[in-house]
Amino acid sequence: MLVFERKADLTVYLLQQRKAGNTIGLVPTMGALHRGHLSLIETSVREADITVCSIFVNPIQFTNKKDLEKYPRTPEKDQKLLEDAGCHVLFCPSVEEMYPNPPYTQFSFGALEEVMEGYYRPGHFRGVGLIVSKLFNIVQPDLAFFGQKDLQQCRIIEHMAADLLFNLKVVVIPTVREEDGLAMSSRNVRLEPEARKEATALYKALCLGRDMLLKGEEPSVVGREVEAFVRTFPGLQLEYFSIADGGTLQPVKVVSDHKQLALCIAGYAGDVRLIDNLLTEV
Ligand code: AMP
Numbered sequence: 001m002l003v004f005e006r007k008a009d010l011t012v013y014l015l016q017q018r019k020a021g022n023t024i025g026l027v028p029t030m031g032a033l034h035r036g037h038l039s040l041i042e043t044s045v046r047e048a049d050i051t052v053c054s055i056f057v058n059p060i061q062f063t064n065k066k067d068l069e070k071y072p073r074t075p076e077k078d079q080k081l082l083e084d085a086g087c088h089v090l091f092c093p094s095v096e097e098m099y100p101n102p103p104y105t106q107f108s109f110g111a112l113e114e115v116m117e118g119y120y121r122p123g124h125f126r127g128v129g130l131i132v133s134k135l136f137n138i139v140q141p142d143l144a145f146f147g148q149k150d151l152q153q154c155r156i157i158e159h160m161a162a163d164l165l166f167n168l169k170v171v172v173i174p175t176v177r178e179e180d181g182l183a184m185s186s187r188n189v190r191l192e193p194e195a196r197k198e199a200t201a202l203y204k205a206l207c208l209g210r211d212m213l214l215k216g217e218e219p220s221v222v223g224r225e226v227e228a229f230v231r232t233f234p235g236l237q238l239e240y241f242s243i244a245d246g247g248t249l250q251p252v253k254v255v256s257d258h259k260q261l262a263l264c265i266a267g268y269a270g271d272v273r274l275i276d277n278l279l280t281e282v
Helices: 007-019 035-047 065-070 075-084 116-120 124-139 148-163 186-190 193-199 201-214 219-231
Strands: 002-004 024-029 050-055 089-091 143-147 169-173 236-245 260-269 272-281
Touching: 002 007, 007 024, 007 050, 007 089, 007 124, 024 035, 024 124, 035 050, 035 075, 035 143, 035 169, 050 075, 050 124, 075 089, 116 124, 116 148, 116 236, 116 260, 124 148, 143 148, 148 169, 148 260, 148 272, 186 272, 193 201, 193 260, 193 272, 201 219, 201 236, 201 260, 201 272, 219 236, 219 260
Parallel strands: 002 089, 024 050, 024 143, 050 089, 143 169
Antiparallel strands: 236 260, 260 272
């Protein structure tokens, strides 16, 4: 696996690859890699000729300074995992490399960022949009892989890519879970044992909500039931539970008006903030 820290070196290499007729897959990450990330890498390795994984902890998308400081970093382990997964290129730039100047440009994603993560972490998606568009410009991938785990991020990137005419396909990969259902996340390593046990209730809450909706219950009733279920876990603090349209992510009032529903949840297990979601056809 080739490792690049500078965008200019990566650009030269990718130009040669493109001239040779190879397609390029990009997997943007913030490192501390786990099996969820590796599922994106493995799909890219299957679907594109050259897979580029970027590892960059993007400071401007953190709305909480402590969260940025505490964000896990495991560079040696990441490199080994990527090599074993058949990744061709690791791009791990410095903050100065990605932000040579303080940025003036600001993204705004309208209604898509007024709900859920965008509401509770104002400015978060502005940071995500900027870093992902920089990576798209540097790598110019044919395919870009994102995890359904961050569903709102997926929808925002899909629209950003279409709006800015990026010549690439955004591919969304299903969430990889631990055996007890907890969605894999780099933040899971920070869970204390008791919080780790209770954290699986977020997934259980989503399943409960989905099953009730499929039985024909009203979204408002389901919402109250799911919230009550999460309250039975003393170590969990629910931030939101939303039954939303799978495409627009806006809250749903009447289930039959929608083709696909997204059940989305966010909460704290101890002091670790976790998110999860399920998509379901209705
Ligand atoms: P992150 O390093 O957390 O920014 O994640 C990098 C990419 O991996 C994003 O597209 C995430 O949605 C995706 N990802 C994170 N966790 C999982 C998971 N458990 N299953 C599938 N994809 C994931």
